Amino acid sequence: MDEYDLSRFCCRNPDCPDHGQRGHGNLTVTARYGPRRTRMLRCRTCRTRFSERKGTPLFDARLPHGTVADILAHVAEGVGSRKTARLVGVHRDTVTHYTRRAGDHAQQLHDELVTFSPDDY
Numbered sequence: 343m344d345e346y347d348l349s350r351f352c353c354r355n356p357d358c359p360d361h362g363q364r365g366h367g368n369l370t371v372t373a374r375y376g377p378r379r380t381r382m383l384r385c386r387t388c389r390t391r392f393s394e395r396k397g398t399p400l401f402d403a404r405l406p407h408g409t410v411a412d413i414l415a416h417v418a419e420g421v422g423s424r425k426t427a428r429l430v431g432v433h434r435d436t437v438t439h440y441t442r443r444a445g446d447h448a449q450q451l452h453d454e455l456v457t458f459s460p461d462d463y
């Protein structure tokens with residue numbers, strides 16, 4: 343991913359006028375942290391700071407977080423997409439959709455989703 347490409351991120355503050363708007367130019371990188379050099383983003387409009395992980399498309403999913411976490415848990419365990427779909431109760435395309443997004447980070451994403459608090463919105 344392009345180091346400076348912030349177009350796929352958006353402000354996570356629901357009270358912000360720029361909330362949910364991608365590529366709006368309101369986000370800047372303020373810091374990096376962790377072994378993966380995760381970026382801390384800041385919204386110029388409302389001055390909210392949030393991790394780039396929270397701004398990724400995964401968290402805009404229409405599925406409940408629990409369901410996404412279930413999908414990723416199965417995938418991370420090596421369960422095939424067909425079987426995962428049956429176990430979780432979603433369409434197989436949904437599974438492959440998330441699997442593709444998560445890639446090798448399925449376990450990591452799962453852990454984040456499980457600890458994810460809706461209050462963070």
Ligand SMILES: [Zn+2]
Pocket residue numbers: 353354355358359360361385386387388389390
């Ligand atoms: Zn904002």
